[in-house]
Amino acid sequence: MNYRMSSYLLGQILLITAGLMLIPFIMALALGESNTPLAFGITLACMVCLGTPFIIKKPKNTEIRARGGFVIVALAWIFLSLFGAMPFTLSGYIPNYLDALFETVSGFTTTGATILAEVESLPHSLLFWRCFTHWIGGMGVLVFVIAVLPKTNAAIVHLAKAEIPGPQFGKLVSKLRFTARILYGIYILLTFIEVIALLLCGMPVFDSFVTAFATAGTGGFSCRNASIAAYGSLPVEIVTMVFMFLFSINMNLFYFILIGRIGQAFKNEELWWLCGYTFLAVVLVTVSLCMHNVYETFGETLRYATFQVVSVVSTTGFATADFGTWPVMAQTVLFVCMFIGGMAGSTAGGLKVSRIMTLSKVSGRAIKKSISPRAVLSVKVDKKRMDETLVQNTVTYFTLYMLLILLSSILCAVAEPMQSDFATSFSAVVTCINNVGPGLSAVGPVCNFGSLHAFTKVVLIFDMLLGRLEIYPVLLLFYYKSWKRA
DSSP states (O other), X not given: OOHHHHHHHHHHHHHHHHHHHHHHHHHHHHTTOSSHHHHHHHHHHHHHHHHHHHHSSOOSOOOOOHHHHHHHHHHHHHHHHHHHTHHHHHTTSSOSHHHHHHHHHHHHTTOOOOOOSOOTTSOHHHHHHHHHHHHHHHHOHHHHHHHHSSOOOGGGHHHHHHHSOSSOOOOSSSSHHHHHHHHHHHHHHHHHHHHHHHHHTTOOHHHHHHHHHHHHTTOOOOSSTTGGGGGOXXXXXXXXXXXXXXXXXXXXXXXXXXXXXXXXXXXXXXXXXXXXXXXXHHHHHHHHXXXXXXXXXXXXXXXXXXXXXXXXXXXXXXXXSOGGGSOHHHHHHHHHHHHHOSOTTSSOOSSOHHHHHHHHHHHHHHHHHHHOTTOOXXXXXXXXXXXXXXXXXXXXXXXXXXXXXXXXXXXXXHHSOTTOOHHHHHHHHHHHHTTOOOOSGGGSTTSOSTTSOHHHHHHHHHHHHHHHTTSHHHHHTTOGGGGSOO
């Protein structure tokens, strides 16, 4: 590991994040808030004092190996979360630092799980920062750093590989920093369009911005206790639902549309899988709600079913209804959707549709091979043969993913008191590792994670980081060879 280059990059990341934190700091000053200006000021001073010494002189050796890139990404997200939590605690609005850290990690990883029972009492600057962490973490902190830096070393590609979700990384154009700028340009444009659309629907200005940030990052934090249901507006729900789905689509496809390669975008196999399973989930949930007469009219049933399915599929976690009280069939469908998530290269969490697609085809190939052992069969995506290494990596990732869910569930079950139910512990792990937000039972959409044991919160913090960084960067922190000096 190149320690000098690693500290140089971490210093840059801290300073750039401090620059982003200036926005809520200025907001706190402008609004004349009592405790928050000092809280943000102290945090900013700490970040600047820690980050500046590392960037004064650029190291001569700028090489970063793959393993080192993964470790830098994991460390960057941990440091940002540790500092990002400070304003909540220093201002006194979340006195317990572990709770503040849980809230911040949930924000940066775009999970949306909260320990707060009531959010409307928070000052505007903290509400803004809380949702802004979704927007920062949605596309990735390191991707933003690559986009804003004037020059990037060729080795920086390892950072992007470690942070951009999905089984395979690819550049849109020859230079990585231009790819990052294109992706962030599309990200900003879609966010701005959503803000305008929400304003036209009658949503207040501040609410429009924080809702757009939470939607863009597919996070789900809201400035209202009742989430999107607080507005009681069908147009607001439709706009939010449309953009939740758009942000669960691979950003590369929007680039193809912008440059006129519309046919290539709409021929994408993963996109059709996403549309297909979302439609099927809506149908199944709607049928379940109709069978049990949960709502009076079919229109009302379809409205709530569609919004909640899209919210879970995109792993955003906004709520317009308490699906914890819905029939078992509807809850089961939503629970399955938590695992799948959105497309690779999107801001959505979950296993990703591409991996589900690959695993399905690998299973189909195994069945065919059992019938015709001598047959030479390959896994194809978009009518192209997948590299066997990529196929094997997908299977390995899925195995690790399931083992970590099992281990985390056991650890949470050990820590929780006797009266806690299985649905709470297990769904908390599933929703956190898939970066969804609400779970079932005591961590459902109208509940929160504040009542969980401190040890359980620590486990879930790691689960959120594991899910957002897709396991390997976090696990490599505990591998002794990762720290060996290059």
